Amino acid sequence: MISTNIEINELRFHDAWQECCTHLIHARHALKSLTVHLPLDGQKLALLDLESIQDVDQLVLRYSKLQDSMGSKLFPALLKVLMEPLEDSPMLDKLNRLEKMGILPSVQRWQELREIRNKFAHDYPEGDDMKAMVLNAACSGIEELAEVLDSVGKAGGV
Amino acid sequence: MRITETERRVLCDAAREAFGADSTVFLFGSRIDDSRRGGDIDLLVKTDKTGQAVIFEAQIRFLAKVKLALGEQKIDVLVDYPDRKSRPEILRIAKASGVQL
Numbered sequence: 001m002i003s004t005n006i007e008i009n010e011l012r013f014h015d016a017w018q019e020c021c022t023h024l025i026h027a028r029h030a031l032k033s034l035t036v037h038l039p040l041d042g043q044k045l046a047l048l049d050l051e052s053i054q055d056v057d058q059l060v061l062r063y064s065k066l067q068d069s070m071g072s073k074l075f076p077a078l079l080k081v082l083m084e085p086l087e088d089s090p091m092l093d094k095l096n097r098l099e100k101m102g103i104l105p106s107v108q109r110w111q112e113l114r115e116i117r118n119k120f121a122h123d124y125p126e127g128d129d130m131k132a133m134v135l136n137a138a139c140s141g142i143e144e145l146a147e148v149l150d151s152v153g154k155a156g157g158v
Numbered sequence: 159m160r161i162t163e164t165e166r167r168v169l170c171d172a173a174r175e176a177f178g179a180d181s182t183v184f185l186f187g188s189r190i191d192d193s194r195r196g197g198d199i200d201l202l203v204k205t206d207k208t209g210q211a212v213i214f215e216a217q218i219r220f221l222a223k224v225k226l227a228l229g230e231q232k233i234d235v236l237v238d239y240p241d242r243k244s245r246p247e248i249l250r251i252a253k254a255s256g257v258q259l
Contacts, residue, residue: 092226111222118221127244133214 009080013156016073020066020149027062027142030055039136042128056135060120063138066145067117070152071110078103078156103151110148113141159257160189161199166259168227169201176220177205177237184256198232202252208241 033055037044048056075094079086082101086094095111098104119134161169173183187200203220207213217235224233236252 090229092229107226108219108222111226112218115218115221115225119218126246129210129243130214133211137214137218 009077013074013077013081014158016069016077017153017156017158020069020074023062023066023069024142024146024149027059027066028146030059030062031139031142034059034139038139040132042130042132045128045132045135059135059138059142063142063145064117064120066142066149067113070145070149071114074149074152078152081156101155103155104148109144113144116141159185160192160194161185161259165199165228168224170259172220172223172227173203175223176216177203178207181205181207183259184252185259186252186256190255190257198234200234200236200252202236202238202249202256204238207239210243213237213239213242 034040034052037048037052045056071091075098076087079094079097084097086097092107095104095107099107104110116134116137120138169183173181182204184202184204185200186202188194188197189199203217205213205216207216217237221233221235225231236249238249238253
């Protein structure tokens, strides 16, 4: 029974890991296509062709999904695999534990990467300049997410 | 005004840290109406800091600090700063109706 639970935890971790890697591949692909336009500003954003707008949409979608899945699925799954008893603890406790273990460089920075994601989801209309700034922040945030994903992978043994 | 003392303190401290010691925070929208329940926290932050990139970074830092202290909830922030270009209608409403925290 105990070994079955361990197997289930490992399977869940691998599934979450795979899902995050897929989001990262697509986010990086969109980023690569947008490189010529970076850093974006309001004017450039307003003049993007249809193809590039699709790249922007893909970047927003994959950045959001990657940040979401890491926080809600991958981190909890890793802590279970590592037998850390934080299952019923608030998210902040989980993040602090991951920071202490050296897997997450900074809880504050992690939350900032989440706020960049939240900026896509809801906010007051602030014009194209501000939209461009959020997109630039997401573009540089992708590699930060990738580094955390890499640390999580190493800690979880993939 | 529907906001706890702890929330008020967290919002003011985080604003000072992210937007500078002279920044001020105002609450507007449904949370200043005592007859309503729940709802987003709509904030207007006034700061002397300038430059859109600086303001954007401060905003992200502010929101991260607040969420880490208060937990995940919907908080929208408008920032009024000296060289702000866009002046949407919501900014006028926030300035006219906001209650300083």
